[in-house]
Amino acid sequence: MDAIRAAAEKARKSSYSLSSIPLDVRNAALESIALALESNSEKITEANAKDMKAAEEMKLPQALIKRLKYSQDKISESVTSIRSIMQQEDVIGKVLSKTELDEGLILDKVSCPIGVIGVVFESRPDALVQISCLCLKSGNAVLLKGGSEAKNTNLILAELIQKAIISVDERFDGTVQLLSTREEFQSLLKHDDLIDLIIPRGSNQLVRSIMESTRIPVMGHAAGICHTYVDKDADLKMAAKVCFDAKVQYPAVCNATETLLIHSDIAEKFLPVIAEEYGKAGVEMRGDERVRKIVEMSAASENDWSEEYNDLVISIKIVDSLREAIDHINRYSSHHTDAIITSSEAAAEEFMDDVDSSSTMWNTSTRFADGYRYGLGAEVGISTNKTHARGPVGLEGLTIYKYKLRGKGQTVAEYSGKDGRKYTHRKLL
Amino acid sequence: MDAIRAAAEKARKSSYSLSSIPLDVRNAALESIALALESNSEKITEANAKDMKAAEEMKLPQALIKRLKYSQDKISESVTSIRSIMQQEDVIGKVLSKTELDEGLILDKVSCPIGVIGVVFESRPDALVQISCLCLKSGNAVLLKGGSEAKNTNLILAELIQKAIISVDERFDGTVQLLSTREEFQSLLKHDDLIDLIIPRGSNQLVRSIMESTRIPVMGHAAGICHTYVDKDADLKMAAKVCFDAKVQYPAVCNATETLLIHSDIAEKFLPVIAEEYGKAGVEMRGDERVRKIVEMSAASENDWSEEYNDLVISIKIVDSLREAIDHINRYSSHHTDAIITSSEAAAEEFMDDVDSSSTMWNTSTRFADGYRYGLGAEVGISTNKTHARGPVGLEGLTIYKYKLRGKGQTVAEYSGKDGRKYTHRKLL
Structure with missing residues (x-):
């Protein structure tokens, strides 16, 4: 088994415990990330300086170099954003509807995390922090791939986040993982049995090329006309x-x-x-x-x-x-x-x-049209998909639901045929 | 432009007027289908008899031939099912949330149809009726492809449905269309700019092969373990x-x-x-x-x-x-x-x-685990997707939402910078 499949399996395994980690533990992990960023801000800016220097030497476009910069101010903004994500109400475990199918046979539709999300983003290192925190809060495991021009910054950020969350609860091992090369991300796109959703944040070209090379659902937008x-x-x-x-x-x-x-x-x-x-x-x-x-x-x-x-x-x-x-x-x-x-x-x-x-x-x-202006808090991106989540997407777009049916030993056979029991289908919520 | 692209464009065009056709007109179209099935039941069973005869001659498996049969009783069941879909509340135009971004700047999140749906199903002609009616009620245009063994039955059903709904409102022209060959459906899978969702109802093999050959989201399940x-x-x-x-x-x-x-x-x-x-x-x-x-x-x-x-x-x-x-x-x-x-x-x-x-x-x-037992009424299928709709899927799974923002001339510039106006982000619903 290759390293990428191993990473995806680790993420999958982590995702299976995430849904039952209570909100206060997920919030504690977020606070732990905020503290780690604050107390390691020098290390982060040093790593970022290396990336900036390399980018200047490679004569990358100024607009890109500007987006690449992760200064003390930007780190503070990330910390503020993390604390605002902590304040947001829990999006998982919500009972979306409740139906009595018959006396003592109760069906709940409950929100839950999607599972494992693959994210590819360009340049801006703060995207790594924001996306990791949104995924963590919503109980999803995430595999991240940043731009190669930000590799030193992304590496230290991912390390800090990993340490910060595992120190809170070992079950967060595998929740946030960084892939380093484009080839690794391409290979990830093949594992549709382990990855539930891909979110590309970048150029039209990037989004289109991903859509063409995977069976995994892709959430995002290619163009904004x-x-x-x-x-x-x-x-x-x-x-x-x-x-x-x-x-x-x-x-x-x-x-x-x-x-x-x-x-x-x-x-x-x-x-x-x-x-x-x-x-x-x-x-x-x-x-x-x-x-x-x-x-x-x-x-x-x-x-x-x-x-x-x-x-x-x-x-x-x-x-x-x-x-x-x-x-x-x-x-x-x-x-x-x-x-x-x-x-x-x-x-x-x-x-x-x-x-x-x-x-x-x-x-x-x-x-x-923007997640912050719409009051969604942070956003993972804007979707023009016609299924799942559309428009600016915040925490809610990172959830799906499952049905839970609680019974007392009922069988389908009892409800079959002309003399069978009848369903009540009473809406309780 | 080939005939399939033309059909898809016609469906797309129809879908653009569907979302504003009021509920009573959509329900009148459903009643019109019910009446057409009742008054043409002989023609339908005659066409079905041809398919049954051909299937017997080709020595198709008995289980398949059984599913192929569309008798007077089954037609009555379809009519009952249509009238129960008419009874269900409207799933489109629902205000899912309402937020005041600032005084006089109100954001609504409103449910709406997905748009154009491609459905492929095997054998059972009643699936054609049920899916067409679920799509119509939820404001979606649909392109259908049935099994070749049911071609005579499907053809007359599609013709009756088309006539029935266009007689109610000409804007339904293009809402329900039948494709006749597997090649036509394969070619449809290429038009991801016109088709929003594919729903395959059939064998694991069929579902997997569709997932592998399209960029359009596919809703359904391959296996049931x-x-x-x-x-x-x-x-x-x-x-x-x-x-x-x-x-x-x-x-x-x-x-x-x-x-x-x-x-x-x-x-x-x-x-x-x-x-x-x-x-x-x-x-x-x-x-x-x-x-x-x-x-x-x-x-x-x-x-x-x-x-x-x-x-x-x-x-x-x-x-x-x-x-x-x-x-x-x-x-x-x-x-x-x-x-x-x-x-x-x-x-x-x-x-x-x-x-x-x-x-x-x-x-x-x-x-x-079944749409009828869960009280969803009719179902388009059961989904094991981790995005959009999961589990038994009824009318609600055929909708998405859009945001509507109503203002009084506000600009983003007014809300920018330190002295800019502040958002209130007051939850109204």
Whole structure:
């Protein structure tokens, strides 16, 4: 048996005891991690300095080097985040429903951990801490693979976390494990009998390549092509403010708006206003033919409707109806987040019902789609999956449920045939 | 574009209007199907007779031919089942949670259909009716592929259903579509941009081959290797009754017990009793060495612990502790359904917590794991997935959720920086 399968089996074994480790012990393990980070912050920053130096020498992009940095401040932020995870209520062991099948035959549907989760993430070492803590709190074992550029930082973080949690309870041995190479993670993807879920946090390319090479369910999103639609009944001042925020406030992220749709009735009035705002902020605009008749800009090609710019670039299109806007979005959106600006409640409800995205918004910015802003606390990522968890995913998305049936010796035979006992199916919760 | 992609696009298009079709219209479509089945029952049985004749001529197994039969009685059962689906409460549009992010910025988490579901099923034509109706009620479009042996029956059923629902509302055009060949279904598995979920109902082989050939999430179970563990503190009379039911009542199904684990403290007393019962019912027993010292039977090999007999065969093993039983089950079980028989509540709770299966049971028969018995109404199948839906799956498993955020023009920029507005994150529901 290879080392990776051994690691996965160890994780699986650990996961089997995790579900019955009480909340206070899981929280004690989290506190132990927080203390370990605090008292070893120098060691951590030293390891991080090595990674930073190597990254500079390899002339990696500055944006990547910036994300790689794990300073005293960032360590403090991680500690604060761990303590906020400790404060959150327990997501496992919740009775989700209770049904009496017959007198003395009671069925509970109870939340429980998913089991073993494989996570691959790029650059940011704080992701390692956050994901480990979310998994621990929700009773899951985790196998982590970070970017090779952060290997020294990740190594010491994983070691500290392992020691910290095992010192609280030996059953945490195997709960958090670090894989060091990409080949190891690739080999992990084969063990669908031991791994229950893969969460990739990184580039579209990474997510797609993982989806193609495993039978294990993958939770996440490949692209973030978000739309804002300005309806004929929009308050145009509000529209300008929200459209500006949606594109300009932080263009490099998945919930920034990439395409602006404008109703033809208000296009002549609205386009010059928003174009001026975008122009001042240095946004490159690409319009369809009708847009370019109102404001001069470069032409949008068919490809522009399905491109995630992640930059100060926006494509703009004029539509003649709410339905046309919805159809365009359902065709080109990555089903992440799409917004409507309108004073018409009917239009807003139709839009939010019929746009098939993980978040739909009315009179506000697509940028709000985020676990922290949604009040979920920390997040493992944003999912555009249509099964399990969708949208920003916090602790709850790391759980599933099981049924527990408690009886007094009943048999199915007693309930069979015309004279058999009848089920009561009484909803108790 | 090939015909299959065209069908999938039609389904996708239909799914976009389905989520806003009100409950009474979806229920009217279900009633329309029920009436169509009743008034065309002769045509249906005639088509079925053709399939039965062909199956007899091809000398298909009698068990398959039996399942293929779709008689007047079975049609009536389908109609009853449709009317019971109509009675069930709506699973879409439910507000699952509501959070105030700030004054006038309200986040709803709302249940909605998954979208487009591909279902492949074998032999039983009533599965076509049941699955179509569950999908319709839950607002999903469905692409169906039945067994080739039922092609005439499936064809007329699909035609009747299509006509019945389109006559109620034209937006149902594309909601239910039938694929005729296995190649068509294989080709469907490629369109992961249009299909959200695959549900295979059939042999292990079918399920596994589908899982291997698609990136679309697959919901279902490959095997049903269920255990019953008789603890040292079991009421042995109850244990004998339940173990008999779990194996003998209907051995051909996935929730029948395949392995019996017995605590060594009570083995000498219990084994002879249950062996006699099993013997009378013609059950072939295969025991480990310690079992065979108490009762003579053939020897269980290592393979027996992971075999789904689906027949009057059972493997029996003696264990020395509750923990050994749990470990054996977590290693060999297909994570479908496992039961403990004991008078000790502590042992039962530990077992139900730590056995990692979709259903765990105390003092009752594994045979209860079933959508009808659990009070879910009709079921699309039983899932051993660790994500999305687990255990018997009814209407709820065909839904996901989306977030809807309603604002008054708020921007993320206002909430940024030290002087930014603060989120309230007040739980309203």
